[in-house]
Amino acid sequence: MGARYALAVAAVGGLLFVASLVGSVAYTRYVAEQSAQQQAEERHRQDLLWCSLLGRLDQTDQPATTERGRAVQRDIHQLRQDLGCEGR
Numbered sequence: 001m002g003a004r005y006a007l008a009v010a011a012v013g014g015l016l017f018v019a020s021l022v023g024s025v026a027y028t029r030y031v032a033e034q035s036a037q038q039q040a041e042e043r044h045r046q047d048l049l050w051c052s053l054l055g056r057l058d059q060t061d062q063p064a065t066t067e068r069g070r071a072v073q074r075d076i077h078q079l080r081q082d083l084g085c086e087g088r
Contacts, residue, residue, distance in 0.1 A: 047078075051085035 057076045064070045082084065 047083045048085070050083060052079070054080040054083070054085055 054076060058073070058080050060073070060077070064073050
């Protein structure tokens with residue numbers, strides 16, 4: 001009887017230990033995913049802060065007169081599209 005009791009206590013203790021490890025890993029993964037999502041949202045919000053400036057600089061109705069100016073206009077327009085500033 002004593003041996004069975006000791007074996008049962010050890011088995012339950014082992015199961016509880018494994019369950020705590022699994023729970024810790026699951027919680028850590030959850031927190032990491034939440035953090036990554038919040039960081040992505042913050043990056044997007046910061047990117048949108050540039051939209052006002054890029055909108056003023058992206059003047060297609062006033063074409064540049066030099067090749068360098070046209071390259072700058074193309075790059076500004078592309079950056080505006082990449083940041084999702086169209087229509088803002």
